[in-house]
Amino acid sequence: MEGKTSVPPSSPGDGKGDDGSIEARIKSALVKSLRLNMDPTVIPSDVPLIGKGLGLDSVSVLQLVGAVEETLGITVDDTDINRDLFQNIQVLADYVRHKLAAS
């Protein structure tokens, strides 16, 4: 399924330069909340979270949302939990930045 949100090009996957960035914190929340046995920095920022890619189920997605809310201090509205938001970590990070700017 094609994404509807435009994503600025970045350096997906190399993990360089995003220590402490929103992307890095989401990756670390992802690994921790789902107890994935992997190094968060090896997760590419452009890997889809649902369907293809990581293939998270709806329960895992909600667990991830809970962890992101807590680590980044935002509230994700239930109505925002849609397919587009979980296209990849980059899109989710853009959403978080938007939320942080608005608060």
Add this chain to the structure above:
Amino acid sequence: MSDVLQVRMYEQLEDTPERRCIGFLSPDGEVSWRTWETFFRHAAGRAARMQAEGLGPGDVCVLVLQSKEFCASALLAALMTGAIPLLVAPPVIQGANTSLGRILLRTVRKTRAKLVVADASLLELRDRLERSRRGTRYVFGDHALDGGDPSRVSPVAPARDDWAAYQLTSGTTGFPRVCMWKQHKVVAALDAMMGAMRLGRDDVCFNWTPLYHDMGLVNNFFLCLANGIPLVMLSPQAFVKRPALWLRGLATTGSTVTWSPNFGYAITTKMARDRDLEGVRLDHVRAFWNAAERIHLDTVLAFRDRFAAYGVRPDALKTNFGCAENVGGATFTDVDGSFAYEWVDRMALQEKRQAIPTPPGENAVAIVGAGRPAPGLEVHILSRTGRRLPDGHVGEVALHTPSRMEGYLDNQKATRRAICGDLLRTGDLGYVRDRELFWVGRVRERINVFGKKLDPSDFERALLHVEGLRPGCFAAFGVDDEGRGTQRIVVVSEVREPLARDVEALADDVRERLQQELGIDVSEVLLVPKGTLTKTSSGKRRHRHFRELYLEGRLQDNRLQLQNA
């Protein structure tokens, strides 16, 4: 006492209008209580709006709503009009499950629903829905039923043989069956549960399970409203995001009884940290009921050990077996004791269908008991030919029950399979020892993930659309995921040869298609060469057979390499 649900509810309202009826716990842990008077007045306003939309006694009212206050209120409102409520699961991740539109359309057509109250996220389906059937009205969003005059709605008193509610249950053709429940059968189920759980007005029930699941609908909402027991609700999403909310909520509301499928206990044990639970005491919780999917001994023991310091008592851990066809629960752990389990010989269980107690070890398997029959109910174990089996012998679980469904709507074949003389055949496999029911599986292979039940044959249609697979040459099964306390789904399929596609892309297609069509997430897709599945087995037992081969690691050797073919 009346054997009509609405009459029972109105009796509670008249008895104690100022008492706490239902409370809603917000994601930040605040509880908002509604008295009986307030909850019924709000619902009556919504019932008036439903009547204005043409809803009347005996009409079907479909609710596709997140399990929050509006859903609870709309459900009561539908009952107040004398309509037959039917709840359908809305999507958790919006836009990710396109099967919902199809399931909803079929449900509406099949039940000739008069009114559909749907979540605002379904507005995009509006045109498609409205075109499909004349005579069905659709309203969307939490404010769709605002502004009604509560005084226009007078109490209804349906007859004992009228329909109380319809309930969706897993089917075999990708479409759920519709269980039909009569009024006096629903009340019989509630009475049996009251007796088995020994609930009283000093209890407070806490529920985070969805209202569209019979655990939320019957074991909590109907049970509490018909018996004057305060009910606290937390949305399932809020629970999954922060499972500690469940335990905190139990403490702050003084709740005494709560329900969850096995996976809820597993994620709470893993996710709730000590710093989330400061000051929480759970000594007053006398029953943590575990039901609706396979109960893992490890999950329950880990929960007990993790939260013992917070006051979780071993004798508060309870198990239950029930099904939508029985309306509510059938077997229950004793009120005064802890759940039962035993170790039995693995080989004898699989090959001889006999449960022979044996010491724990490599050749033993732990089976968790699901409790003993509720008052007025008998459990029988049937052989393949329908003969009653003695203790310790595995067969189909059949119930002699006062709360049996009437049948499946417009499905005589399935109804005849389930209702056999005076018995309800559940399709579950188990054995009995000293009146305790031990659940071991399903007669037909069934996948059970997060309390949701799926028949492997549901996958067939969805997989037909994936280019590169051999039609019908697949197996789908659930594999216990001890870590998460539920099952993960594995799909094995043969591919067409020569395969003109990348194997990985093909596997992605399979996941994507099953997510769209069935709303499920497959954890592993195993693509194998032509002949791997077809040579060995076919028919109904195929899924079970390949599940066994998979667990022995014998299918994985045939996996196609992840490269261009």
